[in-house]
Amino acid sequence: MHFQLTDDQRALQAGLRDVLKGGGVEWSELVDVGLFTLRLPEADGGVGLGLPEAVLAFEEAGRALVPGPLVGTELAATLGLTGRAEVVRVPARGTLLVPHLPTLAQVLLLDDHELTVFGPETLDAEPARAVDPQTPLWRVTGPLPAPRQRLDPPTAHRIAAEATLLTAALQAGLAARTVADAVRYAQQREQFGQPIGAFQAVQHLCADMLARAELARVAVYAAAVSGDADEIAGAKLLADDAAVHGARDCLQVHGGxxxxWEASVHLLLKRAWAWEQACADRDRCLDQLATGLADGLAEHL
Incomplete structure (x- = not known):
């Protein structure tokens, strides 16, 4: 598939990268730059862009390691809901975990064919241990109350696919960040009188990181254009692999x-782990690909 960014899309990337540069961006700044209203019509106060532009924006947010309920808030806006929101899937087993629960205005709960909206204050929950210190978790301990809203299966399928894609975009941005951080450190850190980037083993490590990150990026871009559920699942798998392995290799380049805690590398790895489980984990993506493959084969029998 041929995919060439337009001048407007490149400007969007550059503008967001400038806003997010250096980290520490406030939530109000994200709202002001329109991160969560990119796809709303201009008549509704949005920017009137499409899913590919949202993917580009979330890639930059992932690169900057922006914390918070980003994906859910953007998707809630497309449903006409305001305020911070999280998209959470009902787990196949175990308890329901909701990130950032006390700060939310909406909880979008995805079941296999249904999307329900809950008020966070109606959920009985307690703090749970989280791998990422910037993504705190709450464990739902009681039965689910009556939802505020129940949406139809087509809407549920759209939200599920877009949540997976936007999370993959975050991971693609994080993977690119791991490459940049590893290369920068390899150029600065010296051993035996020369930068460690001069050593072939480090060069190979960084080259592998770049290859995975670029493959994930183009897969995410292609899925954003096609909107195909199978391509979205494949893109999430590639982006998760690039982010997690990239963060591990980045840590390896940094050594001790x-x-x-002074280095940000551990945050990259922890965030990659958190986003790997968000919206559609490895098993769910593999199930989607297997189903798509089976359906495709059945059509030709």
Missing amino acids: MGFT
Whole structure:
């Protein structure tokens, strides 16, 4: 598939990268730049762009490691809901975990063929241990109350696919960040009188990181254009692999420094783990691909 960014899309990327540069961006700034209203019609106060532009924006948010309920808030806006929101899938087993629960205005709960909206204050929940310190979790301990809203299956399928795609975009941005951080450190850190980037083993490590990150990026872009559920699942798998393995390799390049709290490398790995489980984990994506493959084969029998 040929995919060439337009001048407007490149300007969107550059503008968001400039806003997010250096980290520490406030939530109000994200609202002001229109991150969550990119796809709303201009008549409704939005920017009137499409899903590919939202993917580009979320890629930049992932690169900057922006915390918070980004995906859910953007998707809630497309449903006419305001305020912070999280999209959470009903787990196949275990308890329901909701990130950022006390700060939310909406909880969008995805079942296999249904999307329900809950008020966070109606959920009985307690704090749960989280791998990412910037993504706190709450465990739902009681039965689910009556929802505020129940949406039809087509809407549920759309939200599920778009949530997976936007999370994949975050992971693609994070993967690109791991490459940049590893290369920068390899150019600065010296051993035996020369930068460690001069050593072939480090060069190969960084090259593998770049290959995975670029493959994930083009897969996410292609899925954003096609909107195909199978392509979205494949893009999420590739983006998760690029982000998690990239963060691990970035830590390897940093050596002992990568394990310290002073370095941001551990945050990259923890966020990659958190986003890997968000919206559609590995098993769900593989199930989607297997179903799509089976359906495709059945059509030709």
